[in-house]
Every structure is written in structure tokens, then in C-alpha cells.
Amino acid sequence: MSESLNSPGYEIPDELQGTVAITTLDRIYNWGRRNSIWPMMFGLACCAIEMICTAASRYDLARFGMEVMRPSPRQTDLMIVSGTVTKKMVPQIVRLYNQMAEPRYVLAMGACASGGGPFKEGYNVVSGIDKYIPVDVYVPGCPPTPQALLHGLIKLQEKIDKQSLKEVPWYKKAPSEPIPVPVLGPDIMDPRDYAKIREFTLQPVAPVQEEELSA
Amino acid sequence: MTEQTLAPALNLEERFGDWVTPDTRKGYEGYLVAPEHLTDFATALRDEFGYDYLASLTAVDYLPEGKMEVVYHVSQSTGGAPLVFKVQVPREDPVTVPSLVPVYPGAEFQEREAWDLMGIRFEGHPDLRRILMWEGFEGHPLRKDWKEAYYEADTKPFKSRWPAGQIHRVEDTLPFGKNVKYPDGFDPEKWTPVEEEALYASLKRVPSEGDLPTEQIIVNLGPQHPSTHGVFRMAVTLDGETIVDLKPVMGYLHRNHEKIGERNTYLMNIPFTDRLDYLSSLSNNFGYVLAVEKLMGIKPPERAEYIRVIMAELTRIQNHLFAIGMFLNDLGAFFTPSLYAIEERELILDTFEAVTGSRMRCNYMRFGGVARDFPPGQLERIRDLVFNRLPAKVDEFDAYLTNNEIVRARCEGVGVLTPEQAIAYSTCGPVLRASGVPYDLRRADPYSIYDRFDFDVAVRYHGDVYDRYLVRMDEIRQSIRILQQAVEQIPEGPVVTGKQQYQVRVPAGEAYGRVEGPKGELGFYVVSNGKPNPWRYHVRAPSFINLTALAEMCKGNKIADAVIILGSIDIVLGETDR
Ligand code: SF4
Numbered sequence: 038m039s040e041s042l043n044s045p046g047y048e049i050p051d052e053l054q055g056t057v058a059i060t061t062l063d064r065i066y067n068w069g070r071r072n073s074i075w076p077m078m079f080g081l082a083c084c085a086i087e088m089i090c091t092a093a094s095r096y097d098l099a100r101f102g103m104e105v106m107r108p109s110p111r112q113t114d115l116m117i118v119s120g121t122v123t124k125k126m127v128p129q130i131v132r133l134y135n136q137m138a139e140p141r142y143v144l145a146m147g148a149c150a151s152g153g154g155p156f157k158e159g160y161n162v163v164s165g166i167d168k169y170i171p172v173d174v175y176v177p178g179c180p181p182t183p184q185a186l187l188h189g190l191i192k193l194q195e196k197i198d199k200q201s202l203k204e205v206p207w208y209k210k211a212p213s214e215p216i217p218v219p220v221l222g223p224d225i226m227d228p229r230d231y232a233k234i235r236e237f238t239l240q241p242v243a244p245v246q247e248e249e250l251s252a
Numbered sequence: 253m254t255e256q257t258l259a260p261a262l263n264l265e266e267r268f269g270d271w272v273t274p275d276t277r278k279g280y281e282g283y284l285v286a287p288e289h290l291t292d293f294a295t296a297l298r299d300e301f302g303y304d305y306l307a308s309l310t311a312v313d314y315l316p317e318g319k320m321e322v323v324y325h326v327s328q329s330t331g332g333a334p335l336v337f338k339v340q341v342p343r344e345d346p347v348t349v350p351s352l353v354p355v356y357p358g359a360e361f362q363e364r365e366a367w368d369l370m371g372i373r374f375e376g377h378p379d380l381r382r383i384l385m386w387e388g389f390e391g392h393p394l395r396k397d398w399k400e401a402y403y404e405a406d407t408k409p410f411k412s413r414w415p416a417g418q419i420h421r422v423e424d425t426l427p428f429g430k431n432v433k434y435p436d437g438f439d440p441e442k443w444t445p446v447e448e449e450a451l452y453a454s455l456k457r458v459p460s461e462g463d464l465p466t467e468q469i470i471v472n473l474g475p476q477h478p479s480t481h482g483v484f485r486m487a488v489t490l491d492g493e494t495i496v497d498l499k500p501v502m503g504y505l506h507r508n509h510e511k512i513g514e515r516n517t518y519l520m521n522i523p524f525t526d527r528l529d530y531l532s533s534l535s536n537n538f539g540y541v542l543a544v545e546k547l548m549g550i551k552p553p554e555r556a557e558y559i560r561v562i563m564a565e566l567t568r569i570q571n572h573l574f575a576i577g578m579f580l581n582d583l584g585a586f587f588t589p590s591l592y593a594i595e596e597r598e599l600i601l602d603t604f605e606a607v608t609g610s611r612m613r614c615n616y617m618r619f620g621g622v623a624r625d626f627p628p629g630q631l632e633r634i635r636d637l638v639f640n641r642l643p644a645k646v647d648e649f650d651a652y653l654t655n656n657e658i659v660r661a662r663c664e665g666v667g668v669l670t671p672e673q674a675i676a677y678s679t680c681g682p683v684l685r686a687s688g689v690p691y692d693l694r695r696a697d698p699y700s701i702y703d704r705f706d707f708d709v710a711v712r713y714h715g716d717v718y719d720r721y722l723v724r725m726d727e728i729r730q731s732i733r734i735l736q737q738a739v740e741q742i743p744e745g746p747v748v749t750g751k752q753q754y755q756v757r758v759p760a761g762e763a764y765g766r767v768e769g770p771k772g773e774l775g776f777y778v779v780s781n782g783k784p785n786p787w788r789y790h791v792r793a794p795s796f797i798n799l800t801a802l803a804e805m806c807k808g809n810k811i812a813d814a815v816i817i818l819g820s821i822d823i824v825l826g827e828t829d830r
Pocket of ligand 1: 082121155181
């Protein structure tokens with residue numbers, strides 16, 4: 038653990054190893070955050086079962102300081118989108134994301150959360166949560182094995198290591214904008230798309246032709 | 253046993269005259285009932301012939317013939333093969349059929365589903381709202397002429413992917429970059445969502461008794477709630493802490509299993525069934541291949557039958573372990589019992605991984621057998637598991653939990669379902685058996701080779717949460733018994749009949765294949781028109797239908813108990829919502 042805390046290039050005498058660290062503000066800030074990521078207790082589908090197994094004794098998320106699963110979005114740092122995102126569920130997911138305090142991260146677990154997976158063509162399926170909220174790490178698999186999820190979490194730690202207090206958005210002056218919550222209409226509607234929807238529905242255009250698809 | 257499997261000699265025509273006509277289409281069975289006599293027919297069937305259990309209700313859209321058909325499978329709760337009857341109505345809106353909720357309360361959610369997805373109005377239904385999609389959604393998606401935004405062709409394999417090998421992202425060809433579509437003339441600015449209002453309006457509010465007038469409040473549990481086992485939601489009316497009415501809200505994981513399944517070829521559907529009840533993929537495989545094998549008229553070889561039973565029973569054990577662990581979570585014993593349960597489950601998952609290549613998404617059974625034989629040495633490992641490890645661990649579980657004072661105090665007498673209610677609401681699996689109805693398809697209508705094994709049907713008589721827990725414990729023990737016999741008896745030989753093909757030939761007709769899954773009667777209703785893709789593919793999902801009784805179990809209990817009552821049903825959302 039202390040390797041990631043000490044800034045390279047400084048000699049620390051042997052007798053002080055583990056007692057004294059020479060580091061930067063960024064490093065100690067990230068070191069603290071990367072080792073205590075609290076995921077949200079939030080399961081969507083089959084992938085959630087593998088997530089539970091990852092948290093259980095055999096794979097043991099606690100080794101990374103991530104075992105504290107919180108049911109409330111207010112107390113969490115990480116949303117693991119573990120499963121198929123449906124249109125009916127996406128307003129709630131966006132709302133949960135908005136309720137998480139910054140810094141917040143999103144990990145798309147599995148094929149479904151990353152891009153719709155086997156159910157992509159479904160009429161109630163959102164083809165990837167990144168259509169609505171920003172995603173930091175994608176973990177492939179259907180479901181990803183616990184090892185794969187752990188790998189994804191380690192990648193997230195690496196991402197955190199690279200962040201700097203000077204640039205992170207949550208220390209900017211203005212508060213960050215919440216993501217508009219989609220609305221359940223005749224189909225799911227993203228408020229950001231309203232103008233475009235009107236363009237299409239109020240003056241209908243010809244649907245995309247077969248030939249164009251295979252062109 | 254054999255008498256039970258034979259369909260009872262029924263002479264319905266004699267009793268009902270011109271109300272019924274035998275279904276003479278090739279490959280079909282059962283009776284067609286005139287819509288105007290449906291309610292009387294069903295009542296008589298229930299009261300005179302003992303068909304008191306509505307197993308499955310679904311609809312088929314026969315677009316080319318211009319007809320809609322509602323298909324009912326009913327059983328006797330004492331056992332035996334199901335009886336199927338159908339109602340046909342012209343395919344012109346509004347399509348209406350009398351509701352059977354007054355006769356079989358278990359039809360409630362299934363009729364709502366048929367309304368939601370097929371657009372069939374059930375006259376006399378107490379609360380006909382959409383169930384999987386939301387109120388306000390445009391169209392009825394399972395109709396054959398309804399097309400989603402990502403529509404490419406009626407059936408797979410899509411020409412653009414195979415053989416052309418063209419790869420494109422569908423969303424790139426769509427105006428919004430997402431799979432959404434809106435009706436012409438629709439203005440999003442003028443839209444007011446109607447879903448929530450319709451839900452709250454459907455909740456009962458009874459005037460409070462006594463001198464102290466109290467206000468009743470509506471509380472939502474879920475869809476994001478730590479104890480609802482996934483994305484499930486309950487809207488509850490409360491009087492103080494007491495539940496007055498409760499409506500389950502589902503569809504948050506509706507993944508369009510059936511629409512996709514009708515587009516897939518028969519073989520392509522096997523991996524999709526894995527994702528129904530995602531804890532027990534092998535049981536799902538089992539039910540589906542049984543249905544298609546019925547249509548094809550083939551049987552797997554002996555060894556494959558044994559392998560199927562071994563895998564299905566291991567699945568049951570790991571499912572029940574997980575269910576018990578999660579149930580203890582709901583009781584507040586947070587995660588420690590689950591850790592014990594998951595430890596054992598991992599051992600079974602190792603077996604699955606060794607045999608099928610995957611821990612959870614096994615995709616293992618095939619029409620006429622299984623995909624591959626056990627790898628060398630695997631049978632010995634299973635033997636060790638079922639003779640040594642698991643029996644000891646179940647005893648350990650028992651010692652820790654069964655007589656635990658808190659478990660008993662919280663579970664006994666809570667969420668009671670009487671046997672009559674359990675049958676009427678079409679509950680199945682451990683929920684039904686905990687209410688004193690010894691109905692287990694492995695005995696009631698034996699399939700595969702279950703008639704060869706010596707085991708008892710687990711049954712308990714109080715119908716409360718505690719008995720449901722006990723039934724699961726008993727069932728683990730019985731499964732271990734079956735496994736012990738199966739691993740001793742399993743013969744050598746091939747594991748699949750004939751040559752395996754990507755495109756199987758399935759003769760036209762209908763079939764209903766059902767197995768006793770860990771959660772109850774898991775049925776697959778498949779209609780083939782002789783083409784490479786099923787015309788209709790319906791899943792009778794035990795988790796979904798068991799929820800019909802949830803409100804009844806919860807009423808009068810405290811809000812905190814709703815959580816454990818739900819936990820005691822053991823639902824999996826992948827199957828509930830499909
Ligand atoms: S990626 Fe696979 S395992 Fe995960 S939710 Fe989707 S279908 Fe289930």
C-alpha cells in the first residue's frame with residue numbers, strides 16, 4: 038500500500054519505513070480514496086449475483102477496501118451497474134446517480150450494462166447505460182466472472198490514481214449539473230432530446246430502408 | 253405412479269355439448285371453448301372435474317388467420333397431466349375475452365400480462381393495467397405486427413450478420429442513436445406521465461376503524477431497495493404500520509425474452525433461457541428442451557437423462573442455499589448466513605464450470621441430450637459433494653438457523669397462506685408445498701426419469717414464512733437423496749441422440765413442457781409452424797405467478813414483515829419480468 042503513497046525519488050530510511058511518508062497532496066488524497074471505495078448496494082440482473090459472489094468470502098472485495106456496500110446513494114462513491122438496464126428502470130438509475138455525492142464513479146458490469154448485451158434488440162432495453170450517464174470502467178462478460186469484476190475495480194483504482202485535485206470537476210466553483218431524468222412516454226424520452234423528437238414526430242420522415250442498412 | 257401420468261378419461265363434449273369443440277389442428281390438443289361460455293365452462297371444470305389449478309394462461313397472435321387465441325393450461329392439484337383449452341376471438345380491436353379471475357384468482361397477473369403485451373381486454377378483470385411495460389406505452393409489443401425500433405427482420409439469423417458478415421451498430425442508423433420510436437404527431441412537451449396515478453388509484457384505502465381517525469399513507473418499497481431482491485417494487489397502503497393493501501410493481505427488468513425468443517431459432521433460445529431465473533439456469537434449460545423435444549418427438553439417451561437430473565438437482569440445492577442466505581439477510585442477519593450459503597454454492601458452481609464451461613450461464617442442454625459429457629473425474633467430485641460435504645453442511649445450517657429464537661419469532665405465523673388460497677392463486681413450488689399441498693411435478697406429473705428415484709415430496713402445513721424456509725431445507729435434503737441415487741446408477745453411453753444441428757426441424761404444433769424448478773412449476777409453451785423459429789414462445793414463470801398471492805399474504809401484517817414475506821417467496825426478477 039505504501040508504494041502508492043510515497044512519491045518516487047525520495048529515500049526513506051529503513052527504520053522509518055511505514056512510519057513516515059513523503060508524498061504530495063494529490064497522492065495522499067487519491068491513496069485514501071482508492072482504498073475506500075464504497076459501492077452502492079444496487080443490483081439489476083444476473084450480473085448482480087456475480088457481484089454478490091465477488092463480495093463474499095471466496096473473492097472478498099474487502100481486500101480492496103470496497104466491502105462497505107451502502108444502500109443509500111448519498112453515502113456511496115461507486116455505482117456498479119450490474120445488469121440489464123431497461124427503459125422502465127433508467128429514470129431511477131439516473132436519479133440515483135444524481136443523488137450520489139461527488140466524487141462518484143460508474144462501473145458498467147457486463148455486456149448488458151455496457152451495450153445492451155444479448156437483449157440489445159429488446160423494446161424495453163437500453164443499449165448501454167452510457168446512453169444516459171457517464172461510465173468510467175466497462176467490464177466485459179456475460180456475466181463477468183468475479184475475477185473480471187475485480188480487475189475492473191483495480192482499473193478504477195488506477196484511474197483514481199491519475200486524478201489531480203487541481204483538475205477534478207468537484208472542486209470547481211459551480212456545482213455540477215444534474216443529468217435530466219428520462220420520462221416514460223410512449224417510449225422512453227430523454228429531456229435533452231425533446232427538440233429532436235418534435236422534429237421527427239411533427240414532420241415525419243421516411244424510415245431507414247433495408248438497402249441502406251445492408252449498404 | 254403410472255395411472256397418474258395418464259390423462260383422465262374426460263368426455264367434455266358429452267358434458268358441455270356445443271360449448272366445446274376438440275382442437276383438431278395438426279399437432280394441437282385440447283379444446284376450443286366458445287367465448288360466451290368460457291366462465292361457466294371453467295367453473296364446471298373446476299368444481300365438477302377437479303381442475304382447480306390454473307397452471308398457465310397466455311395468448312397467441314395468429315396474424316395470418318386473423319385470430320387471437322388465449323390458451324389455458326389447468327391441472328388437478330392432486331396430480332396428473334394438464335388439460336388445455338383455448339378461446340379464439342377475431343383479431344380486431346378491441347379484442348375482448350371474459351376474465352377468469354373470478355374462477356381462478358391466479359389468472360390476475362397473467363391476464364394483465366396478456367393485456368399488456370398482446371392487447372387482449374379481459375372483461376371483468378378487477379384491475380386491468382399494464383404490468384410489465386408502463387401505462388402510456390405505445391402498442392402491444394408481442395403482437396406479430398408490432399415492430400421495435402431496432403427491428404431488422406422477422407427472424408434470425410439476420411441476413412446482414414450472416415452470411416454477409418456485415419457489422420454495423422443499429423443505433424447508428426436510427427435518428428436518436430437509441431432504440432426509441434415515437435408515434436407521429438406526438439409532442440413530448442405536452443405529455444403527462446400516467447403510470448403512477450393509475451397505480452395509486454388501484455390501491456385500496458379502507459376507512460379506519462375505532463374512535464381515532466387515522467390517515468392512511470402510501471409507501472413505495474423499491475425498485476431500488478436493499479431487500480427487494482433486485483429491481484422489484486411494492487406500493488403499499490399503510491394504516492400506522494399495518495399493511496392495508498399492496499400492489500407489486502414489476503417490469504423493471506422486462507427484457508423482452510418472448511419477443512426475442514420468437515425471433516431466434518430454437519437452438520438460439522437455450523442460452524436465453526439461462527437468463528430467466530439467473531440462479532438456476534440448468535433448470536430453465538431443462539424445461540425448454542423438454543417442450544421442444546415433445547414437439548420433435550425425441551428422447552435423450554439414458555446417460556443424458558441422468559446428467560440432466562444431476563445438474564437440475566444441484567441447481568435446486570444451490571438455489572435454495574442462496575435463497576435461504578438472502579432470506580436471512582432480509583431478517584436482518586446481514587450477510588453472515590449468506591456467506592455460509594455462498595461458500596457451499598461456490599462448490600456447486602465449480603461443478604457447473606467444469607462441466608458446462610460457465611459458472612452461471614451454463615447453456616448446457618440440447619434437444620435430445622446435453623452438450624457434452626462430464627469431464628474425467630467430475631463424477632467423483634460430485635459424489636464427494638453429495639455424500640460427504642453437503643449433508644454435513646445442511647446439518648450445520650439447520651443447527652445454526654432452524655431453532656434460532658429470532659428466526660422463529662419473526663417467521664412463525666407471518667404471511668400465512670391457506671391451502672385453498674395457495675391453489676386458487678396458482679402458487680407453486682415451495683410456497684404451495686409449505687401451505688400443505690403436496691404438489692411437486694416430479695411426482696405429480698413425472699418427467700424425465702424422476703419416477704425411478706426414491707424421495708419424498710417436502711410438505712409443511714402452516715403456510716407461513718417459517719414453513720417456507722423449512723420446505724426449502726427439506727428439499728435440499730431430498731435433492732441430496734436423489735443425487736446420491738443418480739450418481740450411483742448413472743450408466744455409460746452417449747449423451748445425445750442423433751447428430752447435433754444448428755437448425756433443428758420442429759414439426760408444426762404446440763407443446764407445453766414443464767419442470768419442477770427450484771421456484772416451482774416452470775413451463776414453456778411453444779407453438780411451431782414448421783419454420784426454423786418458434787411462432788409463439790411463452791414462459792410460465794413461477795416467480796411471476798407466485799407474486800399474485802403476495803398482497804394476500806401481506807395484508808394485515810406489519811410493514812417490516814412485507815420484506816420477509818417477499819424473501820420467503822424467493823423471486824428472481826429475471827424470471828418475474830422476463
Ligand atoms: S451481461 Fe449477461 S449476465 Fe449480465 S445482466 Fe446481462 S445477460 Fe445477465
